[in-house]
Amino acid sequence: MTGILLSISGLTKAYPGVVANDDVSFDIGESEVHALLGENGAGKSTLVKMIYGLVKPDSGSMKWKGQPFAPAEPKAARTAGVAMVFQHFSLFDALKVSENVALGMENPPRMRDLAHKIRNVSETYGLPLDPNRTVGDLSAGERQRVEIIRCLLQDPKLLIMDEPTSVLTPQEVDILFATLNRLKAEGTSILYISHKLEEIRKLCDHATILRLGKNVGECIPAETSAREMAELMVGDALQTPMRKNEKTGEAMLEVSGLSLQPSNPYGTTLKNIHFTVHAGEILGLGGVAGNGQDELLAALSGEVSTPQYAIKFKGQDVASLKPNARRTLGILAAPEERLGHAAAPNMSLTENALLTGAIRENLTSNGFVNWPATMSFAKKIITTFDVRTPGPHVAARALSGGNLQKFVVGREVLQRPKVLIVNQPTWGVDAAAAAAIRQALLDLAAEGAAIIVISQDLDELMEISDHFGALNEGRLSEIRSTAGLSIDEIGLMMGGAHGMEAAHVGANA
Amino acid sequence: MITLEKRPMPSRLLSIATPVIAVVITMIAGGLLFYALGKSPFEAIRTIFWDPIFGEFAFYYRPQLLVKGAPLILIAIGLSLGFKAGIWNIGAEGQYIIGGICGAGIGLAFYPLNSFLVFPLMILAGAFGGWAWAMIPALLKVKFNTNEILVSLMLVYVAEQVLASMSLGLLKNPEGHGFPGSRNFNDYPSGNSWINEAAGLHWGMAFAFIAVIFAYVLLNRHILGFNIRLTGEASRAARFSGVNPTRLILFCLGSSGALAGLAGLFEISGPSGQVSIDFNVGYGFTAIIVAFLGRLHPIGILLAGLLMALTYIGGEIAQGNLGLPSAAIQVFQGMLLFFLLALDLLTNYRVKVAVKGVT
Numbered sequence: 122m123t124g125i126l127l128s129i130s131g132l133t134k135a136y137p138g139v140v141a142n143d144d145v146s147f148d149i150g151e152s153e154v155h156a157l158l159g160e161n162g163a164g165k166s167t168l169v170k171m172i173y174g175l176v177k178p179d180s181g182s183m184k185w186k187g188q189p190f191a192p193a194e195p196k197a198a199r200t201a202g203v204a205m206v207f208q209h210f211s212l213f214d215a216l217k218v219s220e221n222v223a224l225g226m227e228n229p230p231r232m233r234d235l236a237h238k239i240r241n242v243s244e245t246y247g248l249p250l251d252p253n254r255t256v257g258d259l260s261a262g263e264r265q266r267v268e269i270i271r272c273l274l275q276d277p278k279l280l281i282m283d284e285p286t287s288v289l290t291p292q293e294v295d296i297l298f299a300t301l302n303r304l305k306a307e308g309t310s311i312l313y314i315s316h317k318l319e320e321i322r323k324l325c326d327h328a329t330i331l332r333l334g335k336n337v338g339e340c341i342p343a344e345t346s347a348r349e350m351a352e353l354m355v356g357d358a359l360q361t362p363m364r365k366n367e368k369t370g371e372a373m374l375e376v377s378g379l380s381l382q383p384s385n386p387y388g389t390t391l392k393n394i395h396f397t398v399h400a401g402e403i404l405g406l407g408g409v410a411g412n413g414q415d416e417l418l419a420a421l422s423g424e425v426s427t428p429q430y431a432i433k434f435k436g437q438d439v440a441s442l443k444p445n446a447r448r449t450l451g452i453l454a455a456p457e458e459r460l461g462h463a464a465a466p467n468m469s470l471t472e473n474a475l476l477t478g479a480i481r482e483n484l485t486s487n488g489f490v491n492w493p494a495t496m497s498f499a500k501k502i503i504t505t506f507d508v509r510t511p512g513p514h515v516a517a518r519a520l521s522g523g524n525l526q527k528f529v530v531g532r533e534v535l536q537r538p539k540v541l542i543v544n545q546p547t548w549g550v551d552a553a554a555a556a557a558i559r560q561a562l563l564d565l566a567a568e569g570a571a572i573i574v575i576s577q578d579l580d581e582l583m584e585i586s587d588h589f590g591a592l593n594e595g596r597l598s599e600i601r602s603t604a605g606l607s608i609d610e611i612g613l614m615m616g617g618a619h620g621m622e623a624a625h626v627g628a629n630a
Numbered sequence: 631m632i633t634l635e636k637r638p639m640p641s642r643l644l645s646i647a648t649p650v651i652a653v654v655i656t657m658i659a660g661g662l663l664f665y666a667l668g669k670s671p672f673e674a675i676r677t678i679f680w681d682p683i684f685g686e687f688a689f690y691y692r693p694q695l696l697v698k699g700a701p702l703i704l705i706a707i708g709l710s711l712g713f714k715a716g717i718w719n720i721g722a723e724g725q726y727i728i729g730g731i732c733g734a735g736i737g738l739a740f741y742p743l744n745s746f747l748v749f750p751l752m753i754l755a756g757a758f759g760g761w762a763w764a765m766i767p768a769l770l771k772v773k774f775n776t777n778e779i780l781v782s783l784m785l786v787y788v789a790e791q792v793l794a795s796m797s798l799g800l801l802k803n804p805e806g807h808g809f810p811g812s813r814n815f816n817d818y819p820s821g822n823s824w825i826n827e828a829a830g831l832h833w834g835m836a837f838a839f840i841a842v843i844f845a846y847v848l849l850n851r852h853i854l855g856f857n858i859r860l861t862g863e864a865s866r867a868a869r870f871s872g873v874n875p876t877r878l879i880l881f882c883l884g885s886s887g888a889l890a891g892l893a894g895l896f897e898i899s900g901p902s903g904q905v906s907i908d909f910n911v912g913y914g915f916t917a918i919i920v921a922f923l924g925r926l927h928p929i930g931i932l933l934a935g936l937l938m939a940l941t942y943i944g945g946e947i948a949q950g951n952l953g954l955p956s957a958a959i960q961v962f963q964g965m966l967l968f969f970l971l972a973l974d975l976l977t978n979y980r981v982k983v984a985v986k987g988v989t
Contacts, residue, residue, distance in 0.1 A: 424869050444872035456870060465864040467640060475856060476871045485853045492851075519638035 126151045126279060126310045127172070127190070132181035134167055141167035143334040144181070149279065154301065154311045156321045156342060159331035160354055160551045165314050168331070169281050172312070173205045174198040196227070202278030206268045206285060214257035214387050221256055222271045242273050246300045257387045260594075260616075261288035261409050269300070280304065281312045286320060287577060288410050291612035298324055316354070318347035332356050355552050369587065370400030371435070373571035374421075374452070374540045379431040381420055389413040389595045391420065396590060396600050398540065398571040403562065405586030405603065406575045408615055413595040414575045415457065418544045421573070422454035423447045434540065448480045451539030455529050457548065457575075459522065463529040466518035470510065473517050474499035474532060481536040498535075506531030507557065522549040527558065534561050541565065544575040559585050579611060591615040634979040645977045649923055649930070652970040653937070659969070660962045669952050677951060678944030678962075691947070693830025695939050697901050700834035701726070701893035703935035705917035707841040708886030710926040714849070715861040717882045721767065721782030722890040723914025724789035725760035729891020730898035731796050732759025734905050737821035738801055738812060748820040752895060753833075760891015761884050763789065768883035772876050778883065786914070794907050801905045812905035815898065823900035834896030838935070841889060846928040858882065890914060916942075919967045938963070 130146045141164045149155045159165050170176040172183065174192030183190040185201055192198035195205075212221050219236045223229035230238070236252040243250040248266045256264060265288060272280055282301075286294045301311055301324065313325055321328060322342045330338045330353045338353050374397070381391040391413050398404045408414065419425045421432065423444040432440040434450055442450075456462045464473045475495045479485050484495045499513035506527040510520055517525060530546050546562065547555035563585055566572050575592075576582050582589060583603060590600040593616035601614075657679070661671030682691040705722045712719045719725075733756030740748045767781035801812040815821050823832040849855035861868040861878055869875065893913065902909055920938050924930030945959035 422870065423872070443874070444870065448872070454870075458866070461864045462866045462870055465860055465867045467863050468860070472856070472860075475853075476860065476867060479853060488853050489851050490853055490856060516639045 124151050124186075125149070125184075126153075126186060128184040128187075129168075129172075130182055130184075132168065132171060132178045132183070134171060134176060134178050140334050142171070142178070142331075145331070145334070145336045146181075147329045147336060147339065149310050149312060150327070151310055152305050152308045153327060154305055154313055154325045156325035156328035157312060157314045157331065158316065158318075158321060158328050158350060158354060160316060163331040163354070164334040165331055166283065167334075169205065169283065169312065169314060172198065172279075173203055173281065199227075199275060202276075203281065204272035204275050204277035204279070205281040206265065206272055206283065208283040208285075208287070210264050210268055212256045212264055212267060214255070216256060217252065218250060218254055218256060218259075218267050219252040221267055222252075222274065225271045226274070238274060239270055242270050246273065246303055247296060248300055261411050262290065262293040265289070265297075269297075273304075277309060279310045279312060281314070283314045284316075285313075286315065286317060290409055290615040291579075291608055293409075294320070318342075318350050321350070322347060330354055351552070369402040370569060372397050373400050373435060374398045374573075375433040375436075376421075377431060377433075379420060379427065381416060381425065381427060383416055384419075384425060389416050391416050392595045394597045396597060398573055400539075400569045400571055401566050402588065403566050403572045403574060403586045404600070405582030405589045406573060406592055406597070407577065407579055407582050407589065407611065408575075408592035410577055412592045412616075414544055414592060416595070417592065418454055418456055418542055418575060421452070421542045422456070423452075445480050448477065448536075451481075451537070452542075453477070453481075453533045453536055453538040453540070454542040455533045455544065455546065457544035459525045459529055460518060464517040464525060467516055469499075469514050469516055470503070470508075470520075470528060471496045471499045471513040473528070474502060474513070477532060478536060502528055502531040502535055505535060506561070507554070523551055523554050526550050527554055530558050530561070534565055538565070538570055540571045540573070542573045542575070545578075546574060546576065547578065547581060548576075555581075579608075589614075633982045634975070635982050636979055637977075640977050645925060648973040648977060649925065649934070649970060652923075652966060652973050655969045655973075656962065656966045659965055663958060663961065663965075664954065667954065667958060669954060674948055674952055674954065677948045678941055678959075681947055682940055682943045685947075691943050693828065694943050695936060696830040696835050697832070698939035698942050699936045700832065700838045701897055701913045702917050702920045702938055703838040703932055704834060704841055704893040704896075705886075705890045705914055706920035706924065706931045706935060707838070707845050707928060708889030709917055710921045710924070710928070710931060711845065711848075711858055712882035712886050713862075713921055714926050715858040715878055715882050716865065717879055718779045719764065719767070719782050719883055719886045720779050720918065721764070721784075721786045721789075721914070722886065722917055723910055723912065724782070724786035725763045725887040725890035726894035726897075726914045727786075727789040727793050727910050728763040728894070729756040729758075729760035729888075730894030730902075730909060731793060731801070731905060732756055732762075732891070733895030734812060734815070734898045735796075735801060737815060737818070737899060740821070741813060741818060744820050746820070749822070749833075749899075752821055752899060753892065756891045756895025757888040758891070760894065761888040763891070764883045764887020765880075768880050771883075772879055778879075782883075790910065793905070793909060797905045797907050797909075803904070810907055814903045815900070816903045821899055823896045827900075832896055832900040834893060834900070837892055837896065838932075842928045842932050849928070854881070890917075916963070919963065922967060923970055941966070 125148045127149045132142050132145045134142045145168060157165050167176060171178050174195045174197055190201065219232055219239055222239060223235055229235060239252040248270060250263060250266045250270060256267065265285060285297060289297060305311060315321055325342045328340050328342045329336060332354060377395050379391055379394040383389055389412060396404065420427050423442055427440040429440050430438050434452060439447055439450065460466045475484055475490065478498055482498050484491050496513050502508065503510060503513060508524050508528045510524060526549060530543060533541055547558050550558065562572055562574065574582065574586060586603050588600050589603045589606060591598045591614035598614040657675050661675055664674040665671045682688065682695065705726065709719055709722055733752040736755040737748060737752045763785060766785060767778040770776040770781055771778045797810050797812060803811060803813045823834060825831045825833060857868060857873045857878060860871060861873055898905060898909060916938060920931060920934045924934035941963055948954045949956055949959065
């Protein structure tokens with residue numbers, strides 16, 4: 122480390138009702154990989170948005186190589202040499218890679234030169250990518266490479282990466298880390314945001330830990346145990362979910378030969394999916410986002426019509442049944458997208474309780490809604506799952522992501538499902554609440570329900586599931602017992618590194 | 631700098647207050663418009679809003695309020711169901727015409743039979759006509775995913791041609807000395823929608839009240855109403871919840887068509903009296919404003935319908951007494967919708983005025 126690139130002192134930013142950053146100070150050295158660590162809602166995103174000029178701090182200051190630095194807009198930050206790869210990609214599906222890159226540039230060169238440049242950068246940094254492919258056809262890992270290359274073309278001094286590995290397979294993570302190490306060797310600093318501790322221990326030189334908007338500690342990750350860092354993040358000792366029951370019973374849900382065209386042009390086609398879940402079993406389905414998770418959930422919940430005999434519940438064909446008929450049988454689901462899919466943003470929690478609870482909780486008679494009963498069902502969810510909200514009259518969109526997640530999962534769990542399908546049950550939820558949700562799923566399985574957990578969090582799947590399978594481009598891998606599965610094997614099940622071959626073919630052509 | 635900040639919850643107070651504020655701002659902006667036209671703004675506003683209810687000739691205008699309000703409310707209630715679900719029936723005017731023609735056709739077929747059954751049959755035929763006309767965009771949408779806004783709107787012009795053909799051909803009064811237009815229902819007691827003509831009360835107002843109550847119960851107490859609201863709020867969540875979008879489209883367009891058809895029938899067999907080329911006067915379009923002015927809420931629509939009727943009648947008085955051009959009155963009504971939609975933003979967002987320079 123030679124000197125200090127960016128020095129942050131006393132940054133504070135408050136939003137109505139919440140202080141996102143409270144007097145945060147730390148330094149990022151030149152050619153340093155600096156980790157910013159914290160739970161969801163700890164204020165990591167707000168902090169980097171201030172560095173990138175998207176949000177203005179209420180007070181505090183920054184220094185860039187010793188000079189005062191207060192970017193009024195992202196353009197100013199980019200000019201100084203800050204580049205950022207966002208967690209959610211801002212790419213146009215219908216455009217080519219090179220066109221997408223050109224859109225993000227101040228003065229894009231001619232397309233042919235740009236394609237050439239993209240090839241050069243992608244080869245130099247070991248990020249295989251063909252500039253002529255359409256973004257809609259790329260995997261999440263490849264899309265991220267588009268974003269990274271877009272940043273690298275600006276020759277940044279500081280590269281900010283927000284949760285970059287959440288969409289990658291273990292093999293793709295290795296490629297990314299090799300690239301980041303190379304950048305670091307060339308003198309670029311990296312601000313790396315994550316809550317995955319093992320990654321940070323492997324990659325980062327220094328870590329700053331945020332909790333509730335405050336800087337609660339710094340450490341050298343290589344010299345600190347993951348548990349110590351986790352406890353700094355949470356501010357408390359962690360509780361590990363306990364499982365009570367290991368026995369499994371009869372086959373509850375059998376899926377055989379399920380193939381399905383997606384309803385939107387950039388969706389994933391499900392290809393010949395087979396699996397069986399038994400009573401008392403938790404089946405974990407891993408895989409990088411966008412490999413058929415949403416489509417599989419929609420097929421199992423009954424939102425889209427499925428080919429006959431593809432789905433059987435206790436031997437009975439349910440493939441042609443609509444969501445409510447499946448609910449009557451006890452097949453319930455909780456989709457990933459909380460606002461707009463699992464819940465209606467502008468409707469109250471009571472109304473959202475009715476959204477899936479009408480059938481099994483007997484909330485209607487002759488079509489007329491029993492609002493008092495619906496409200497007490499909503500209240501029951503709120504108390505049982507510790508949803509932090511003033512009451513059931515509050516609109517769903519007013520809840521924080523984690524609290525709404527508890528509500529959405531709780532709503533299905535409390536309906537005593539026989540089969541429960543959840544997609545990303547703990548996405549965006551703090552560690553304590555995530556543990557509570559996982560415990561609820563384990564308890565439900567212990568009571569004899571069959572549970573399918575679709576998740577991108579491999580640690581979560583390893584912790585709670587009995588069997589594991591991975592979705593890759595709409596295909597489901599062989600289902601294997603979780604016990605004794607190595608991270609390499611899981612990576613291969615997830616499809617290894619996406620697009621390696623494709624990029625080489627492109628480069629030779 | 632002024633910025634908008636999303637509210638965590640929609641403001642209940644503002645959602646009730648904005649229509650009132652919109653009316654007040656419309657009065658001010660409209661006053662300026664009338665002033666620019668060389669009229670006294672205060673007199674013009676008084677003529678439009680005050681004279682019809684409390685003025686010298688109020689005894690004549692007050693019944694008119696019901697006569698004009700009834701079709702507006704009836705149509706707007708139907709439209710509001712679809713609008714809540716994000717299904718945009720813009721062609722209520724066409725359904726209104728076809729409902730009127732069908733109902734009148736049945737009535738004329740029985741002429742001069744005197745029976746208490748004639749009018750109920752006409753009501754059924756009117757509702758059926760409007761429903762069937764609305765089924766065209768509905769089925770096209772369901773089968774081919776066509777845009778119901780365009781199809782329903784274009785069908786208005788088809789309906790107008792049908793109306794012209796009917797009043798010149800099939801339904802023309804055989805004793806009308808060759809004049810266009812059908813027999814007058816005011817001369818046919820069995821096929822007449824008046825309950826009390828002097829008070830301006832006809833069956834349309836009665837049905838409008840029933841529709842208001844029915845819609846209120848449907849939206850607030852029934853799962854179908856919940857599904858309608860849910861579809862409008864979040865269509866993916868509705869699908870997840872188990873709402874069948876096809877059935878919902880058919881229901882919403884069908885019921886709004888049937889109500890518009892009823893409005894047409896009551897109009898043709900009462901205030902208008904006959905099938906004639908100029909039978910439709912734009913109730914189907916004005917009802918769109920009424921639906922939004924009433925916040926798509928049944929009670930709100932009842933009040934908004936009466937208010938809109940007031941601007942119609944007041945506008946006519948202003949044209950007659952003050953010589954205001956009819957276009958100015960239409961601009962005035964348009965302003966009302968404009969300000970309402972603009973202020974709508976405030977229920978979901980709050981305005982923050984940041985002092986310039988603090989960055």
